[in-house]
Amino acid sequence: MPLRSIPVGDNKGISVFEKDLKKHMKSRCNARPKELPACHSLNVNCTLPLSSEELEFQKNIYSHQNMFVQPWLARVQLHELSRNDLDSIIDKVSVAYDANVAPIPMEQLTHHSSEKRRNIVSSTKHLDQLSSLMGHMEKNGMLRDKTACFVEFGAGRADLSLYVKKAASEENGEATYLLLDRKSVRNKTDQALLGQSHNKSRVQRQLIDIKDLDLSKVECIADNDKKVVAISKHLCGCATDVSLKCLMNYVETEKSKGHTDPIQGIIIALCCHQLCRYEMYPNQEYLKSISISKTEFERMCKMSSWATCHSGGNSVSTAQDDKDDNDDEHANSNTNDGDDNSDKTR
Numbered sequence: 019m020p021l022r023s024i025p026v027g028d029n030k031g032i033s034v035f036e037k038d039l040k041k042h043m044k045s046r047c048n049a050r051p052k053e054l055p056a057c058h059s060l061n062v063n064c065t066l067p068l069s070s071e072e073l074e075f076q077k078n079i080y081s082h083q084n085m086f087v088q089p090w091l092a093r094v095q096l097h098e099l100s101r102n103d104l105d106s107i108i109d110k111v112s113v114a115y116d117a118n119v120a121p122i123p124m125e126q127l128t129h130h131s132s133e134k135r136r137n138i139v140s141s142t143k144h145l146d147q148l149s150s151l152m153g154h155m156e157k158n159g160m161l162r163d164k165t166a167c168f169v170e171f172g173a174g175r176a177d178l179s180l181y182v183k184k185a186a187s188e189e190n191g192e193a194t195y196l197l198l199d200r201k202s203v204r205n206k207t208d209q210a211l212l213g214q215s216h217n218k219s220r221v222q223r224q225l226i227d228i229k230d231l232d233l234s235k236v237e238c239i240a241d242n243d244k245k246v247v248a249i250s251k252h253l254c255g256c257a258t259d260v261s262l263k264c265l266m267n268y269v270e271t272e273k274s275k276g277h278t279d280p281i282q283g284i285i286i287a288l289c290c291h292q293l294c295r296y297e298m299y300p301n302q303e304y305l306k307s308i309s310i311s312k313t314e315f316e317r318m319c320k321m322s323s324w325a326t327c328h329s330g331g332n333s334v335s336t337a338q339d340d341k342d343d344n345d346d347e348h349a350n351s352n353t354n355d356g357d358d359n360s361d362k363t364r
Contacts, residue, residue, distance in 0.1 A: 246281045254289055
């Protein structure tokens with residue numbers, strides 16, 4: 019009787035003999051469903067129930083990693099709106115901004131720990147950003163406690179955590195580093211984070227979508243009382259929202275256990291506001307107070323990209339910066355709209 023070869027699951031590029039299928043799926047297939055970690059709680063950090071369309075999209079989230087525009091975002095066509103509709107949204111945003119947002123000064127700091135690389139790198143764009151983040155962390159006392167658990171949301175390679183380790187002069191394994199992302203990446207810095215001393219730092223990389231993360235149940239946090247310092251560089255759109263909700267939920271859980279002030283600090287470099295999602299925005303009461311509907315919220319998010327529009331450029335430096343953006347800036351995004359970690363999609 020001839021042997022019959024059949025495809026493995028949804029992966030049409032791989033097939034095995036029918037007689038070997040059961041064994042292959044049990045122990046060999048890389049596409050087999052993975053056991054969910056203890057810290058997984060589906061949509062726990064979504065403020066509102068997700069739409070049926072979003073739920074369907076989330077089922078195949080990893081197949082959408084290279085998408086720059088999600089279906090619901092593409093449907094928001096601002097040029098099709100009437101002038102009155104656009105003016106209405108702009109007026110609401112302007113009034114809310116003037117009433118609630120104080121002047122935000124530009125404060126670009128530096129940190130000595132990153133200066134050695136200035137003579138090595140060809141472009142200092144990301145180095146400037148990292149150095150400023152370290153400067154702000156030091157200014158706000160976020161580097162004093164070397165025993166803290168530094169949680170990097172949308173970690174990617176975890177470059178930011180490595181800079182934190184250097185800035186804090188953490189050389190004897192005092193700190194813990196939790197690296198969160200929903201996909202694996204190349205050229206990770208995990209080994210460097212362990213350190214060179216006999217006493218290694220604790221490093222845990224957790225592959226999970228932030229919207230499903232119960233931080234209190236992550237192993238390296240659950241088994242000790244370390245303070246949490248939340249960090250991220252370029253956390254796209256709704257990934258920032260679900261990260262903040264995740265931290266809010268963590269605080270409530272810890273307070274119920276009698277632990278006060280479990281979070282020592284939060285520093286997040288935002289980006290890609292156009293990828294925010296209404297259901298994931300954590301302060302729905304605020305949106306109601308300024309009369310922003312879901313439709314208006316989606317249009318507002320689309321309009322937010324106007325603030326960063328530019329005509330491009332054809333210089334060598336501009337081209338190099340654009341390349342760097344693709345290679346690094348969004349490489350750590352952990353959004354819920356496609357990817358990078360960033361991670362273009364998010």
